Structures are given as structure tokens and as C-alpha cells.
Amino acid sequence: MGQVTRTTSDTQSHKPLHIADPADAPWWRDAVIYQIYPRSWADSDGDGIGDLPGITARLPYLRDLGVDAIWLSPFYVSPMHDAGYDVADYRNIDPLFGSLGDSDELIATAHELGLKVIVDLVPNHSSSDHEWFKEALAAGPGSTERGRYIFREGKGEHGEEPPNNWPSVFGGDGWTRVVEADGTPGEWYLHIFDTTQPDYDWTNPDVGDEFASILEFWCNRGVDGFRVDVAHGLVKEEGLPDWDGPLQMLDATDTSAEAALPPTEDESARIHETGHGPRPPMWDQEGVHEIYRRWRSLLDEQPSPQRILCAEAWVKPESQLARYVRSDEMHQAFNFDFLDTHWDAERLCEVITTSFRENDAVGAPTTWVLSNHDVVRHASRLGLDQSLPRPNGIAADQAQPDADLGLRRARAATMLMLGLPGSAYLYQGEELGLPESTDMPHESRQDPTFHRTEGKHIGRDGCRVPIPWVRDAPSLGFGPGDATWLPQPDSYGAYAVDQQAGVAGSTLELYRSMLAARRADRLGLGSASWHELSSGDVVAFVNASADGSRETLVVVNLGAEPVSLPEGATVTHWSGDLTADGLVPTDIAVWATV
Ligand code: GLC
Ligand code: MG
Numbered sequence: 001m002g003q004v005t006r007t008t009s010d011t012q013s014h015k016p017l018h019i020a021d022p023a024d025a026p027w028w029r030d031a032v033i034y035q036i037y038p039r040s041w042a043d044s045d046g047d048g049i050g051d052l053p054g055i056t057a058r059l060p061y062l063r064d065l066g067v068d069a070i071w072l073s074p075f076y077v078s079p080m081h082d083a084g085y086d087v088a089d090y091r092n093i094d095p096l097f098g099s100l101g102d103s104d105e106l107i108a109t110a111h112e113l114g115l116k117v118i119v120d121l122v123p124n125h126s127s128s129d130h131e132w133f134k135e136a137l138a139a140g141p142g143s144t145e146r147g148r149y150i151f152r153e154g155k156g157e158h159g160e161e162p163p164n165n166w167p168s169v170f171g172g173d174g175w176t177r178v179v180e181a182d183g184t185p186g187e188w189y190l191h192i193f194d195t196t197q198p199d200y201d202w203t204n205p206d207v208g209d210e211f212a213s214i215l216e217f218w219c220n221r222g223v224d225g226f227r228v229d230v231a232h233g234l235v236k237e238e239g240l241p242d243w244d245g246p247l248q249m250l251d252a253t254d255t256s257a258e259a260a261l262p263p264t265e266d267e268s269a270r271i272h273e274t275g276h277g278p279r280p281p282m283w284d285q286e287g288v289h290e291i292y293r294r295w296r297s298l299l300d301e302q303p304s305p306q307r308i309l310c311a312e313a314w315v316k317p318e319s320q321l322a323r324y325v326r327s328d329e330m331h332q333a334f335n336f337d338f339l340d341t342h343w344d345a346e347r348l349c350e351v352i353t354t355s356f357r358e359n360d361a362v363g364a365p366t367t368w369v370l371s372n373h374d375v376v377r378h379a380s381r382l383g384l385d386q387s388l389p390r391p392n393g394i395a396a397d398q399a400q401p402d403a404d405l406g407l408r409r410a411r412a413a414t415m416l417m418l419g420l421p422g423s424a425y426l427y428q429g430e431e432l433g434l435p436e437s438t439d440m441p442h443e444s445r446q447d448p449t450f451h452r453t454e455g456k457h458i459g460r461d462g463c464r465v466p467i468p469w470v471r472d473a474p475s476l477g478f479g480p481g482d483a484t485w486l487p488q489p490d491s492y493g494a495y496a497v498d499q500q501a502g503v504a505g506s507t508l509e510l511y512r513s514m515l516a517a518r519r520a521d522r523l524g525l526g527s528a529s530w531h532e533l534s535s536g537d538v539v540a541f542v543n544a545s546a547d548g549s550r551e552t553l554v555v556v557n558l559g560a561e562p563v564s565l566p567e568g569a570t571v572t573h574w575s576g577d578l579t580a581d582g583l584v585p586t587d588i589a590v591w592a593t594v
Pocket of ligand 2: 043044045046047048049050051096
């Protein structure tokens with residue numbers, strides 16, 4: 001905030017925001033990556049839970065959609081207390097999803113179709129069902145086995161209080177006390193997420209060696225990269241000091257009283273010096289970078305094509321996040337600042353400017369993302385009151401999104417995103433304009449967030465509902481039977497793939513045409529500069545190829561008045577109808593040649 005982003009001189013001189021990449025840039029610099037949440041994409045056996053054979057069978061749909069790669073949320077052996085982000089065996093597939101043979105087949109089929117495969121790596125914590133954790137419990141205090149996790153004595157006369165005051169991101173305490181082999185209450189272990197997700201101690205060399213070996217295991221099975229879960233959390237500040245500030249992960253909302261307090265004098269000085277507030281002792285510690293340097297060199301030693309790392313790191317400001325994508329660390333980091341931006345032209349321009357500046361400074365491609373399995377779907381989010389923070393789920397008795405408005409804006413927002421140079425992440429179902437499920441009965445909810453906060457935070461189930469493929473089929477074509485692990489709202493039938501495929505103007509066809517043009521014109525490798533139309537409620541920039549042979553004007557109108565395009569501009573793509581005079585109406589985006 002605070003910096004001038006679209007000065008007159010910038011727009012008039014077309015000062016580049018970002019310089020084009022060469023045409024032979026590596027694949028990941030401009031890749032469009034489609035996130036599959038395996039539980040919810042396609043079910044082959046009718047148990048109501050999506051699985052790997054289901055995914056493999058439907059991969060041609062993604063080739064036809066026009067994406068470059070898929071990222072699969074975890075499919076490993078897991079007791080599923082956090083939908084698979086609690087891994088019990090990193091080298092095997094959960095029987096719910098299939099077998100190692102099924103993952104081999106999935107990877108081979110994807111490659112035949114020209115799709116790269118990125119898998120999820122969960123290195124901050126294991127499941128409490130992991131062999132190492134079971135051994136740690138059995139071996140007792142002071143053992144080598146306990147040293148792989150963060151076990152500590154409790155405070156208080158009998159160790160009855162947790163070692164520090166850290167909460168869990170999902171609500172409740174960040175520590176759980178164990179019962180020792182002799183039946184007495186014993187040490188506590190740290191879990192930044194659910195009780196069933198004990199945090200590793202990354203200062204223990206066993207942990208680093210184990211993850212290097214896991215990376216190699218999946219490289220040998222042919223994967224093209226890793227999305228790294230909670231990449232900013234692996235290393236904790238020495239001494240595990242108490243922390244009274246907000247945790248700020250997953251939630252944009254922080255309603256704690258502390259968050260409302262103005263910074264102390266010391267904090268203000270630090271913010272001034274470093275550009276960010278006090279750093280929570282569980283996040284973004286300097287030690288994480290050494291880990292990613294090791295992984296980068298491990299991946300660089302693999303045969304081509306290049307395998308990549310993408311950080312899920314909820315780190316602010318962007319200059320701090322960019323440190324994860326320095327040339328010897330990860331390749332990409334999710335741009336959550338972009339996802340968190342309200343429908344506000346000024347703010348969008350600021351985020352776009354900052355994203356290019358900070359990523360270009362370290363030579364990394366900028367990524368763009370609007371939806372994933374942790375946030376309210378953007379077709380619903382953008383239909384909510386834009387003056388309120390992004391909610392963690394929406395319940396039936398809360399303010400409901402305006403579905404038409406949300407979809408109209410979502411289509412425009414996606415046209416903005418796919419017109420920007422860099423790499424973009426899509427979340428399954430957004431290509432259908434799928435809204436969040438907001439009428440799910442609480443009994444159906446599975447997200448630990450809902451249960452650990454006793455329903456205060458609704459949680460993430462609403463964006464994880466099984467995908468509608470066929471309107472008039474059991475489970476809307478998700479599987480062969482009626483079963484779905486979360487209920488599908490009645491409204492979903494109208495969004496089914498078979499209702500949109502081949503239908504002019506449908507959201508699915510809009511995505512297909514944008515992705516085809518983005519690929520043909522190499523928009524992801526282009527340059528970007530603000531266009532003079534960009535001011536007030538209008539976001540407008542030109543994306544040009546390195547050799548100057550192509551210029552695409554991207555215009556998004558977030559204001560009340562229709563916007564006229566420059567003379568000679570020919571509209572090639574539009575997120576919704578233009579006015580009879582060819583003006584761009586409210587909440588509509590276009591791509592045009594100039
Ligand atoms: C990441 C995942 C989220 C998971 C959490 C704990 O934020 O995206 O789904 O619950 O990490 O692993
Ligand atoms: Mg199944």
C-alpha cells in the first residue's frame with residue numbers, strides 16, 4: 001500500500017512493468033497449472049471419494065481445456081484427519097485413492113497427453129499415524145525417536161501446562177500432552193495444525209535426509225515438481241518464545257483483540273526498517289532457505305525436463321516472499337496477495353505492480369491464483385460485500401454471496417489473470433464457474449477447522465464438494481453411484497460439464513478459448529506495461545511478445561460507467577457482452593489486439 005503505481009508518466013510512456021521472457025524459456029515460467037483435489041474430482045469405484053483411476057480416465061478433459069500441468073493435493077497413505085495433509089507414509093498411495101501402480105499410470109497417461117504432474121509435499125508435519133511418530137511415543141522422553149518431532153516438558157508444577165502459548169491454525173491449542181508408557185501424563189508435542197499432525201523438528205538431520213529421499217523417490221516415479229505445503233513453517237524460532245500476535249495463515253480474517261492493537265514503539269521501528277511487522281516465531285524463519293537450497297540442487301541434478309518447487313508460504317510483504325524464489329531456491333511461490341485482493345482497481349494495480357517488481361528482482365516468474373482448496377471459491381467470494389475480509393467458509397445462516405454478480409466478476413478476474421505474464425494456477429471447478437457450497441449441513445462438515453473452533457470458523461468444505469460432470473446422472477457424474485463424501489448442492493447440476501461443453505458463452509468455453517489464445521500467443525512469456533486507459537476503476541495493460549510482433553490489450557472495468565476502447569482495438573475475447581456500441585460494461589474484461 002501507499003506507493004504510487006499508475007502515475008501519468010508510467011501510463012503515457014508505457015513504462016514496462018515487466019520485461020518479456022525469451023521464447024525458449026523453461027516450461028514452468030508460463031505454465032497454467034490445474035489443481036486437482038483428488039477426493040473430489042472423479043470417483044471410479046463408487047465409494048463417493050475421488051480416486052486416481054478416476055483422474056486418469058478424465059485427463060483428456062484437461063488436455064482439451066488447454067492447461068500445461070496438474071498439481072495433485074496429497075494422495076498418500078493417511079488417516080484423513082485433514083483430508084490427506086496428514087501423511088502416514090510418503091512413499092505409498094492411500095487405498096482410498098488407489099495404488100502406486102495407479103499413480104504410475106496417472107503420471108504416464110498425463111505425460112502422453114502433454115501434461116506435467118506436480119505432487120504435494122507435506123514436510124512441516126506428519127500424521128500421528130506415521131511410523132516415526134509411533135516410535136517416538138513408544139521410545140519415551142529424551143530418545144532419538146522423539147528428537148524428530150518437537151517434544152517438550154510442560155510448564156507448571158507438574159508439567160500440566162503447555163510449553164508455550166502457541167495456538168493451532170485450526171483453532172485450539174498448538175500442543176498436546178502424551179501419556180507415557182507407564183500410564184502417567186508426560187511430555188507435550190507441538191502441532192501447528194490438528195492434534196493428529198505433529199510438527200517435525202527440522203534441526204534434526206534425520207528429517208532433512210528423509211525428505212531428500214522422499215523427493216528422489218517421486219522424481220524417480222516421474223513427477224515434474226512439488227507443491228510444498230506450509231513452506232514458511234518448517235523452522236521455528238529457537239527457544240520457541242511465546243507469541244501473542246495473530247497467526248495469519250489460511251484466514252485473511254483476524255478477529256483477535258491483539259490484532260486490533262496498534263504496534264508498540266519497538267514494533268513500529270522494526271516495521272519501518274524491514275517493511276514487515278514482528279515475525280511470528282513459527283513462520284518464515286531464516287533457516288527454511290537452507291532447506292530449499294538443498295532441494296533445488298537435488299532437483300537440478302535430475303534429468304531434464306526441469307522439475308520444480310512451488311511454495312505455499314503465507315508471507316508478507318511480497319519482497320519477503322520473493323526470498324523463497326531466489327535463483328537457488330524454489331521456482332515459484334503462490335501469490336496469495338493477488339488472491340486476497342478485493343474487487344478494487346487501485347488495489348489490483350498495486351498488487352500487480354508489486355508482484356512483478358519483487359519477482360523480477362530475483363528473476364522468478366510471478367504466479368497468479370484466485371482459488372484453491374483452502375479458500376472460498378472466487379465465483380462466490382467476489383459476490384460478497386467487498387468491504388469485509390475474506391471469510392473462512394460461508395454457512396447457510398450467514399450473508400449469502402450474490403451468485404450472478406460473483407460469476408460475472410469471477411470471469412472478468414480470470415480474464416485479467418490469464419492475460420498477465422507468468423504462471424497461473426486454476427482450481428478444479430473454477431472453469432465451470434462453480435460457486436462455493438453455502439448450504440451444507442453442519443453434520444456433513446469434515447474440516448478440522450470447523451470442529452476445533454466449535455463452528456466459529458465454518459472452514460473449507462464448501463470449496464471441496466465433488467465436481468459436477470453430467471447433469472442427469474447419479475452424483476452428477478462424479479462417480480458411478482449416488483455417493484459423494486460431501487453433499488452436492490442442488491444448484492450444481494446447472495454447472496455440470498455436459499451443460500457447458502460446446503455452449504457458446506459458457507464459462508467452460510470461455511476458459512478453453514482463453515487458454516488456447518494464451519498458449520498460441522505465449523501471453524505467459526509476454527511483457528506488461530500499463531495502458532493509458534488504466535486509471536480510476538479501470539485496470540488496463542498491454543501484454544506484448546518479446547519481438548514486438550504481438551500486442552494484446554487487457555481491459556477490466558470495475559467501475560459503474562462503460563469504458564470505450566482505443567481506436568483500432570479489435571476485441572478477441574470478452575468475459576461478458578459488450579454494450580451495443582462496443583463499450584466495456586461494469587465488471588467485464590476484454591482482450592483486444594491493438
Ligand atoms: C496447507 C494446506 C491445507 C492444510 C494445511 C496443513 O495450508 O493447503 O489444506 O490443511 O496446509 O497441512
Ligand atoms: Mg473412489
